[in-house]
Amino acid sequence: MEAPSILQWVLVTLTTATALVVVMVRNPVVAAMSLMATLFLTGALYFGLGSFFIGAVQILIYAGAISVLFVFVVMLLDLRPFPVKVPGTGLRTILAVVAAVVTLLSLANAILPGLLSPSHPEIEAAAAKSIALRFLSKYMFPFQVTGLLLLSAVVGVVVLARPVKPISVDRGDF
């Protein structure tokens, strides 16, 4: 059984902390920045696991593009911190806590016990080359569909983000 290094422990603790901040904090900007930190730290964890390519992609796309999108939107809409403490203490929060704990326990039961020894960090199978070969042979169809998906997302976003016309005449488009 390979024990995790101190660095991995530190990274895991930091990731948990930043994820908690995302879920608990009132100010949406702080939540967005904390999300960036969580995604970046997860990328660092991927580096520690030996998947350098996926780690770099994670930082490039998740922490460097998606998270920037979140920060952009929060700043554009000028969202203020919530006046009421959220999450509150109502019935909804209690139910959410129950749901989360149930998820946690069931996943832990499914994944954690019965594990054999972990592997040494190896980059052979996670290198860009092997992933690319998979993309072009086994996962060719999802690859093409994802391309179409990205295209439709770009077009959809441009359509959705158009400024609203002041005089609302039902022209039947949108």
Place this chain on the structure above:
Amino acid sequence: MIWDPMYFSLALVPLVGIGLLTGVPVILMVERWGSAWMQRRRGPNRVGPYGMMQPLADALKFVFKEENIPAQAHKPLFILAPVLAVLPPILAFAVIPLAGSVHWNGQEYPVQISTIPVSLLFLLAITSLHVYSVLTAGWSSNNKFSLMGALRSSSQMISYEIAIGITIVSLVLVYGTLDLREIVRLQEAGSKLPLWGALLQPICFLTLWISSFAETNRLPFDLPEGESELVAGYHTEYSGLKFALFFLGEYVAMYAASAFLVTLFMGGYNVPFLSESMLREIFQTHFHWSLELASIATVFLQLVSFVAKVFFFMWVFVWVRWTLPRFRYDQLMDLGWKLLLPIGVLNVIVTLLVTYVLKRGGSL
């Protein structure tokens, strides 16, 4: 005894840091004197001989200035923003190959802080993190001008990142690897004509060069911090040491961009016409040095070559700043989206075809 290469990399970290910190005053002086020469006026000549102490005077001024935080500003993010401006450029130097390898007691120590096999992608990822400093600074200042400057600057940086990403694909196609060290090694020529990236992929070179101006917010793309339009853009409210950190971050980003361009397109640390093994052989046979000493001398020469090439690009940064006028914002975005992006895609297609034909031995 045989040391682990990790210790060598760890020892390189403070050396690179010191190198960067001494490089920033140098580029400050170059900018001051260069702009003075181009504008036919005298540069700084009050503080020390030929104004050499000017950067020190600037640093002291920043330290002693009053630090002003606006009343309604979001304090934690306001203080975090300069840190976010400085970290990514310095982090970029973790993967830049600075020289060949030092041979010591049979073990090879590459002169590169981190030798991951995807260093090119890592570099792109780190540049995309630079956007956060701008956004946090602009928003947390609680100032409409700052926010506008921040949104402009960040959308500019993101747009040009896309152009960079597309053209990098053609470069990776030509070299066949994402490892910066391997790319530099492939540009080594020995006595033949150096196969620099600029010769193999000229369009990629030009696109990346132009985009690096946009990424570092340097003229002609510095509308977000244009003094006449937006006061100082996203760092309007910053004073004292925090502003000094932004300043530092901008110059280190310039260094990182220059190092990036040198590594990909100008042969990296390679001395022109002299490959690494040739240099080591010269040192070993002519001077009768041992392998260790020869490798150290080779590394030294390669470092000199690297620094000289980086300074060429830095000089061009300064030269363009004091020569060209500023782009208007819509012209800027048009250039990024309507010119550089289609050219990048065309470049990829052409490179694909050419590489395919060449790999099949000249036939389709």
Place this chain on the structure above:
Amino acid sequence: MAPVSSMQLHLGLSILLFSLGTFGFLTRRSGIVVLMCLELMLNGVNLALVTFSNYHRNADGSALVLFIVLVAASEAAVALSLLVALFRRTGSDVLEDFKSLRG
């Protein structure tokens, strides 16, 4: 406490991220923060996939991670633009205010 292996640690973190994301998704009022918690959940899944891909030395897991990242990116873009459009029409990003379709 029993000694923890590296794989257990990473999988434990992935489970934790997923559960925290679920809790935030069900609880928060601002639509954008709900989307952020969704990204947390996706990241938890990604971490588990990468861990398993490393363990079995199989690139299928990493390929799937790449797909998830791509789809998450486009989904985040579309969802955020939807929220922006909604905000422009109603001036609010609180999810409970969008109840015009309630019976």
